[in-house]
Amino acid sequence: MRGNDLLLVPADTSELDRLPPDVRAALRFDARLKGYRALPLHLPAIEAALGETAAFTFTARPPLPFTPRLQGTPRPYQEAALAAWQTAGGRGVVVLPTGAGKTFVALMAIAALRLCTLVVVPTLDLLAQWRQALRDGLAAPPEVVGGVGGGVRGQWPLTVITYDSALRHPRLLTRFGLLVADEVHHLPAPAYRRIAEAAIAPFRLGLSATPERADGLHADLTALIGPEVYRREPHELARTGHIAPYEERRVEVALLREERARYEAHTRAYRAYLAARGLRVRSGQDFERYVLRRSGSDPAAYQALRAHQEARRIAFGARSKVQVVEELLERHRDERVLIFSEYNDVVRELGRRLCIPVIVHDTPPAERRAILEKFRAGLYTKLATGRVLNEGVDVPDAAVAIVVSGSGTRREHVQRVGRVLRPKAGRAVLYELVTRDTSEPRVARRRRAPVTSDTGET
Known part of the structure; x- marks a missing residue:
């Protein structure tokens, strides 16, 4: 290793011809060191190509200083996921629904390999959850588990690190045999992909409920972490009783007369811009290209963007939805209910009108933890929130979810x-409130549609 690169110093440059074409293409000659720099990502391919003729001066598979003992019994689909990953050479992506135990699959992989492991996560909340899971799930001594992020630095045999911290401390990436990327759909982003490229770990496991990305970059996961090796959808696990059986119910509402007038006015202004420019918007990419990007330099595009946003806000935040939420909370007064909205001002309004706790993006961390703990303990049975709890937070289980509004993303x-x-007695219910005769029903259909292309579009 030299810095964050592998350094190949061949006795004869013809030996490099044995490397795969993509590895050879990425080589960079270092005249000072008289060798060729290679991405650590390519270590397995280099090992396979050079075989026993190569001498390595570093340890790519450092062993754990203790014997991990898996706490808990794997479910059949978790065993199948691990087996599929092992069959793929210990590189690949496992796709399981939220709450189906993806973390436990990673613990199984660590217990099987017994190698020092780096777990990369998107948020500090997840960092804390993973540290606890590693200690409890593997019977790990406290001194071998640590986290890097939020101002804390260090290295432990089992280290959890945020994506942002991994970029700032690339030397850490060369000291682990297994790389686990939680919420792996973040990894192909232009900045974060450097984490996978700089990691020496020959074994790699990606975890996500929804690895697909709208920009199509999830296709790069095959090179960065490995191919998708196992996938199960919620309805499949519900059939076998491993997660709760559930149903989704759509509840339609109407705009009030005054809301309808404002909605139609903003919609006409947006469509007038498209008609004047001869544009047709068929996808989110079209909207970004023809409206969003142009809004910075074209006043007409900016006005169209504002009109589109206001029409969307009116439809998604229809006042009649509050009454429906009240009725649903009365129907499920003895059950734990989560309420989701696209807009934080709607969340706050629900909190004021219904006297329920809320969590939004600027809720202080201590207050957020206190609310979630009270919800978990049953002291609170109703909770309203925005996007902030979509991922990266261990949200206590609920029996009912009410989606007041949401984006068009399947994720x-x-x-x-x-x-x-999560498994429970009885069926879980998700209510989806949709304002009829607006753009919202189309958005709702889009987020439910299965992925049908390698771009991740629906």
Whole structure:
């Protein structure tokens, strides 16, 4: 290793011809060191190509200093997921619904390999959850588990690190035999992909409920972490009783007369811009290209963007939805209910009108933890929130979810469904409130549609 690169110093440059074409193409000659720099990502391919003729001066598979003992019994699909990952050479992505035990699959992999492991997560909340899971789930001594993020630095045999911290401390990436990327859909982003490229770990496991990305970059996961090796959808696990059986119910509402007039006015202004420019918007990519990007330099595009946003806000925040939420809370007064909204001002309004706790993006961390703990303990049975609890937070299980509004992304829908899927007596219910005769029914259909292309579009 030299810095964050592998350094290949061949006795004869012809030996490099044995490397795969993509590895050779990425080599960079270092005249000072008289060798070729390679991405640590390519270590398994280099090992396979050079075999026993190569001498390595570093340890790519450092063993754990203790014997991990898995606490708990794997479910059949978790055993199948691990087996599929092992068959793929210990590199790949496992896709399971929220609440189905993806973390336990990673613990199984660590227990099987017994190698020092780096777990990369998107948030500090997840960092804390993973540290606890590693200690409890593997009977690990406290001194071998640590986390890097939020101002804390260090290295432990089992280290959890945020994506942002991994970028800032790349030397850590060369000291582990197994890389676990939680919420792996973040990894192909232009900045975060450097984590996978710089990691020496020959074994890699990606976890996500929804790995697909709208920009199509999830296709790069095959090179960065490995191919998708196992997938189960919520309805499949519900059939076998491993997660709660659930149903989704759509409740339609109407705009009030005054809301309808404002909605139609903003919609006409948006469509007038498209007609004047001869544009047709068929996808989110079209909207970004023809409206969003142009809004910074074209005043007409900016006005169209504002009109589109206001029409969307009116439809998604229809005042009649509050009454429906009240009725649903009365119907489920003895059950734990999570309420989701696209807009934080709607969340706050629900909190004021219904006297229920709320969590939004600027809720102080201590207050957020206190609310979630009281919800978990049953002291609170109703909770309203925005996007902040979509991922990266261990949200206590609920029996009922009410989606007041949401985006068109399948990821968000799967995550919200997952909040009510943990095994329980009886069926879970997800209500989806949709304003008729607006753009919202189309958005709702889009988030429910299965992925049908390698771009992740529906």
